[in-house]
Amino acid sequence: MRHWAGCERQYFGYIDSTNRRARMLARDGAPHGFICVAGNQTEGRGRRGRDWVSAPGLSLLLSIILRPKVEAASRPLFSYAIALAAADACEAACRLDTWIKWPNDIIIQGKKVAGILLEGEGDAIIAGIGINVKQKEHDFPTDVRQKAASLEMVSGKRIDLDWLEAALLDSIETRMDGADCLQAYRKRCITLGAQVCVIGENTWKGTAVDIDPSGALLVRDSDGIVHTVFAGDVSIKGENGYV
Numbered sequence: 518m519r520h521w522a523g524c525e526r527q528y529f530g531y532i533d534s535t536n537r538r539a540r541m542l543a544r545d546g547a548p549h550g551f552i553c554v555a556g557n558q559t560e561g562r563g564r565r566g567r568d569w570v571s572a573p574g575l576s577l578l579l580s581i582i583l584r585p586k587v588e589a590a591s592r593p594l595f596s597y598a599i600a601l602a603a604a605d606a607c608e609a610a611c612r613l614d615t616w617i618k619w620p621n622d623i624i625i626q627g628k629k630v631a632g633i634l635l636e637g638e639g640d641a642i643i644a645g646i647g648i649n650v651k652q653k654e655h656d657f658p659t660d661v662r663q664k665a666a667s668l669e670m671v672s673g674k675r676i677d678l679d680w681l682e683a684a685l686l687d688s689i690e691t692r693m694d695g696a697d698c699l700q701a702y703r704k705r706c707i708t709l710g711a712q713v714c715v716i717g718e719n720t721w722k723g724t725a726v727d728i729d730p731s732g733a734l735l736v737r738d739s740d741g742i743v744h745t746v747f748a749g750d751v752s753i754k755g756e757n758g759y760v
């Protein structure tokens with residue numbers, strides 16, 4: 518039984534961005550677990566200032582307000598809990614191995630099926646989750662077509678949006694209330710052990726060797742020096758598609 522995730526729900530046929538709305542509601546005191554869900558977004562936001570483009574009725578577009586009672590230093594771990602929860606829900610829907618590309622892209626069969634945007638609002642964290650569910654290849658913008666897929670494309674199954682929303686909320690509660698998820702995250706993270714290209718102020722190559730509790734990725738360069746890289750500062754590309 519679920520206790521708090523989705524305790525209150527606002528649904529919008531169209532909205533600019535569920536994350537933007539959830540931030541406003543969090544400012545006005547909306548409780549831990551409050552969700553905003555939309556059929557479509559006109560200004561969906563992705564990580565690192567990118568857009569998140571969707572079409573009506575094809576995706577699960579959901580933002581949840583989190584008010585975790587933990588010290589600030591542990592907060593990066595919530596990014597891992599939410600990524601694991603999204604991966605759990607996608608895996609349950611598709612019955613296919615589901616991976617996480619650091620920090621929180623959800624990958625099935627080498628394609629990105631979901632993305633997560635975490636934003637702070639005062640004491641609250643807004644976790645915005647976009648899952649591609651019913652798209653066909655031509656529904657994706659041309660620039661992401663090679664890299665993106667929907668759950669129905671990869672699984673060949675029909676997936677119900679309401680069922681997926683419930684599965685996601687169940688997983689969010691389980692992962693957030695459960696034991697330290699860093700170890701579970703490491704097991705699910707395809708970036709670990711891979712050759713990666715770190716794209717920030719400079720671009721360089723290395724091997725992703727670990728994840729640390731502050732949320733950073735540790736990358737060893739060709740001189741053997743291990744660098745700590747933070748998701749807000751760099752983007753990571755695999756040498757062969759997604760890592």
Ligand code: BTN
Pocket residue numbers: 533534535536537558560561562563564565567569577578579580622631632633634645646647648
């Ligand atoms: C990414 O991979 O860049 C993150 C994408 C996050 C998209 C979701 S859709 C629901 C929520 N509302 C937004 O505007 N963004 C997030």
